[in-house]
Amino acid sequence: MSARSQTKPVHTMTTLKVREGFAPYLYQAPTAVLMAVLLLFPIITVVRYSLFDNVITNKHPVFVGLANYFNILTNEVFWTSLFNTLFFTVFSVVFHLIIGLGFALLLNSKVVNSIVKGLLRVFYIMPWVFTVTIIAIIWRLLLDPSGVVNYVLEALNVTNTRPEWLSSTELALFALTFVNIWAGYPFYMVSLLAGLQGIPTELYEAAEIDGANEAQKFWSITIPQLSPIILSIAMLDFIWTMQVFPLVWMTTGGGPIHATEVLGTFTYKQAFASYQFSVASACAVIILVISLCMAFFYVKHQKVRD
């Protein structure tokens, strides 16, 4: 009787310890399961697909190792699309930052009247309100050779040749990058405006006492204070823009010829036009690796901040 009463609390203690040990894992389990199903499983599947001769349309795929990667890396169009993607992404990120910061400074300025500020705030945020489909339709109409942009340029005597913005091999990538810059700067503007409003005014007051001019205040206070936000949004923007697809697809389809071919359209064509799902998977894995590199820097930067 006494022996039984002695062992019971020991069992209870062990069970409690085991439970405590498992508890954190149980809390994480729903997220872990979701991540595994929605993220890990698709990634593993796509990586596996990329190692076969062709999948989905082929009922008996044959393992070919890295042959699909070799095919892609020796494909001239892939390199064109990689260059176009990098051009599109780098210029988009840089100009998003410049325009977004410029407008944020304007909206944060004490010089501008508050009513004007309110109006500008609505006006500047507009591109962000539209979906990609609407943006593509609007700019297809505006940039048509007989569209509003050419009409205005002609009226201002800037040109009388009616440039074919989206159908010229020389202009299409620039035009498309411009559209993406227009569509994406409000994200920067909103984020940086929030950052600007969080900078203590004492810093500027101290700088004024020290005799700093506006440029010195901007470079020595504003930029260093905003740099964590700038780095975060620039890296996120780089990752998102790298994966561009709908805007390009709905405006130029990657053309003319391959002038606006980006990795997204190149992959889509492999999958849904050529039905080469393994090649498309290999291409998707390459995009994933590039995005992961940026994600690695982003996470590292976040850790340093923490």
Next chain:
Amino acid sequence: MKKAFILGLFLSLLSSFTLSAAPVTIEFIQWWAPELPAGAFRAIMDDFEAANPGIKVNLVSGPYSQTRDQIVTGAATGTLSDVVGLDGAWVNDLAKQGAITNLDPLMAADNYDKSQIAAIIKLNNKSYMFPVASFVYPLFVNLDLLKAAGIDKAPSTRSEFISAARKLTSAGKNQYGYVLPLSLQSPNGVQNDIMSWVWAGGKSMLKGGKPDLTNPDVISALKFIQQLYKEGLVSPGSFAKQEQDKVEEFVNGRVAMMVDTLAHINMIRQRNPNLNFAVSAVPAPDGYTGARGLPYAAWGIGIAENSTHKAEAWKLVSYLMSPAVNSKLVSIAHAFPGNVKATPDWFANDALFTKGFEIFKAGRLANEFTGLPVAEDLMRQFDEQIQTMLDGKQTAEQAAAKAQASWMKSF
């Protein structure tokens, strides 16, 4: 015990009765319903259900491109709808993939009279698709612009067309003779607006079922298009232009001539009731007197291989292909029938449609992309070479040779 036995017997009888009475539901994926007046296609399905009380039809409707993506995905995952709306350009890939079924055994089991079908799309001598409705693509001309340019009739030959296009083009007034949508997003301009010139002359881009793009007829058509483009007779922005842009420019009177489907006549009239236009056969090479090939697009129909209700699916297919129902459907769609015995009346009361029907009767349907492997991709490959040619970076011969080499890889 006795009560339990009687209750069990009653329940089993009830369940067997319920099972036998439960209607079979078949799924039908297509892009036709949104292109017809609201509710019109559902009404035809309701009639079918009334005639076949054991079958219900669940329509899965969406725009063309979305339907195509859904079909590709369904074929890949083995979840394709029982009855599938098909474009001829998809048949080869879906049949090779084993996603759509051979219709021959179903026809044989039903003693079906094949001769009533206008054109059966086959692969390796097996039947996979019936065209339910066909939409032909003649030349549309703006009569007011023609009259203003001193042209009294629609051009019938390539020389007449170039001559007319020169008179009709006035860049200062933003008016052009022809429109050429070559966007790589939907490259069907290659089929409708370029290869139509080859087919109109009774010529072909294939030889023994294989690509033959370097033949003199294709090169001659490419040179013809190149000439139009070089002379500035084509409305600017071709490389990013899509079919809807083409129609829009014709509706606005910015373009005097275009190759387009008869199905757009009502839409053009709605968009611009004052537009005075006519249709005529696509001009042929000078001196050609034979029957003109008429490009067409079809609403095709097939049955999924994975369907567990093939018999019911076949009932729906044969219902839609029957003379009476086919007549009704194509009359609503302003299309040409898939059943040779169908007698649609939509063209009788309208001069434009009557003319369209005359063109249809005098010519022969021609769309060589139907049944080709990765047909849309072939159009895109050719489109890229045509764009390079029009951009002045290669000759027509080089464009044809490069497209030929590229196509051969897909065969």
